[in-house]
Amino acid sequence: MLWPLASLLTAVLATLLAGWLVDQILQRLAARHPNSPVWESLRRCRIPLQLSLLTAILLASPFLRRVFPSQDGVVRHTVLLALIASLGWLTVRVLTAALEAVFARYQTVTEDASRIQRVETQLGLVRRVGSAVIWVVTVGTLLLTYDAMRTVGASLLASAGLIGIVAGIAAQSALGNFFAGLQIAFSDTVRIGDTVVLEGQQGTVEEITLSYLVLRLWDYRRLVVPVSYFVSKPFENWTRRDPGLLAWVLLHLDHRTPIDALRAELERFLATTDLWDGQEWSLTVTDTTPSTIVVRAMMTARDPDAAATLKLATREHLLAHLGTHHPESLPRIRTT
Incomplete structure (x- = not known):
C-alpha cells in the first residue's frame, strides 16, 4: 500500500x-517586460495547467491499475x-x-478613444464566441468518450438535418440576437462607453454580450x-464619432438684460471650469416675446457626463450672476 501512496504523492x-x-518563469518575464501584460495574464492559467498535468501523469502511470484493479476502466x-475538461479550461484561460x-x-x-472602445467591444465578443466554441x-x-455516443453517432448525423430545422425555429430569437451581437461588434454602431438614447432613456453602454x-x-x-434592438430600430448614439458634445442652456430674461456683459461673464466662467473642453462657446438671443427674450448659451464638453454637469453649472452661475449684478434682467410679470 505504501507504493501507491508514494506514487500519488x-x-x-x-x-x-x-x-x-x-x-516563476512567467513572473520573471513579466518583470522584464512590464509593457507586455500577456505574461502576467498567463499566470492565471496555473491551476488548469496543474490539473491537466496531474491527470495526464495519472493516466500514463500504472498507479490507477494497481490501486483500482477491479474498476480500472471506470476510474481511468x-x-x-x-483531463479533457481541464484542457478546455486551460485553453479558455490562454485565449x-x-x-x-x-x-x-x-x-x-x-x-483615439473611439477606436479603443471599438476594439474593446470586438475583442470582448471574440472572447465570448471563442470561449463558447471551446466549451x-x-x-x-x-x-x-462514451461507447454509447459513438454507437448512435450515425443515427444522430442522419437526423441532424431535421434537428437543425427544429432547433433553428425554436431558437430563432436567440440566433437573431447572436448574429446581431456580431454585427454590432464589427459594424461599430455601438461600443462600450458610448452614450446612447433609446425610448427616451439616456445611458452609457456598460456591457455588450451576444x-x-x-x-x-x-x-x-x-x-x-x-442586441437585436440596435439593428432593427433607430436610436441615438451621441459619441459614435466624437466623444465631445455641445451643451446648451436656454434662459428667459427681461428685455433690459445686458447681453454683452452676460456674454463676457459666460466666457469668464468657462475659463475657470474644467468641464469645458476649451473648443467652442457662444451666447446669442434666439427669440423674443412681448415680455421676455430667449438667450441661448452653448459650450462644448469632452463627454456626455461633463456636458450634463456643465449645463447645470452654467445655468446656475448665470442666474446667480444676473440676480446679484443685474436684477432687472430677471423676468417679471407685468400687470399694467
Missing part, C-alpha cells in the same frame, strides 16, 4: 513543482474526463490572456436591452 509534488516553475475514464494582451498593446499604439468542443469530446446590452442610466439603474 510523487505525481502531486511533480505537478506542484511544474506549476511553480512555470509561474473518470480521470480522462477530468483570454492573449486577447487581453492584444487590447493592452493596442492601447499603447493609439490615443462546445470540450463537451463534444467528453461525450465521444444576447443583450446593458445600459447604465443616470440614476445608476441598469437597462438590459436585447
Whole structure:
C-alpha cells in the first residue's frame, strides 16, 4: 500500500513543482517586460495547467491499475474526463490572456478613444464566441468518450438535418440576437462607453454580450436591452464619432438684460471650469416675446457626463450672476 501512496504523492509534488516553475518563469518575464501584460495574464492559467498535468501523469502511470484493479476502466475514464475538461479550461484561460494582451498593446499604439472602445467591444465578443466554441468542443469530446455516443453517432448525423430545422425555429430569437451581437461588434454602431438614447432613456453602454446590452442610466439603474434592438430600430448614439458634445442652456430674461456683459461673464466662467473642453462657446438671443427674450448659451464638453454637469453649472452661475449684478434682467410679470 505504501507504493501507491508514494506514487500519488510523487505525481502531486511533480505537478506542484511544474506549476511553480512555470509561474516563476512567467513572473520573471513579466518583470522584464512590464509593457507586455500577456505574461502576467498567463499566470492565471496555473491551476488548469496543474490539473491537466496531474491527470495526464495519472493516466500514463500504472498507479490507477494497481490501486483500482477491479474498476480500472471506470476510474481511468473518470480521470480522462477530468483531463479533457481541464484542457478546455486551460485553453479558455490562454485565449483570454492573449486577447487581453492584444487590447493592452493596442492601447499603447493609439490615443483615439473611439477606436479603443471599438476594439474593446470586438475583442470582448471574440472572447465570448471563442470561449463558447471551446466549451462546445470540450463537451463534444467528453461525450465521444462514451461507447454509447459513438454507437448512435450515425443515427444522430442522419437526423441532424431535421434537428437543425427544429432547433433553428425554436431558437430563432436567440440566433437573431447572436448574429446581431456580431454585427454590432464589427459594424461599430455601438461600443462600450458610448452614450446612447433609446425610448427616451439616456445611458452609457456598460456591457455588450451576444444576447443583450446593458445600459447604465443616470440614476445608476441598469437597462438590459436585447442586441437585436440596435439593428432593427433607430436610436441615438451621441459619441459614435466624437466623444465631445455641445451643451446648451436656454434662459428667459427681461428685455433690459445686458447681453454683452452676460456674454463676457459666460466666457469668464468657462475659463475657470474644467468641464469645458476649451473648443467652442457662444451666447446669442434666439427669440423674443412681448415680455421676455430667449438667450441661448452653448459650450462644448469632452463627454456626455461633463456636458450634463456643465449645463447645470452654467445655468446656475448665470442666474446667480444676473440676480446679484443685474436684477432687472430677471423676468417679471407685468400687470399694467
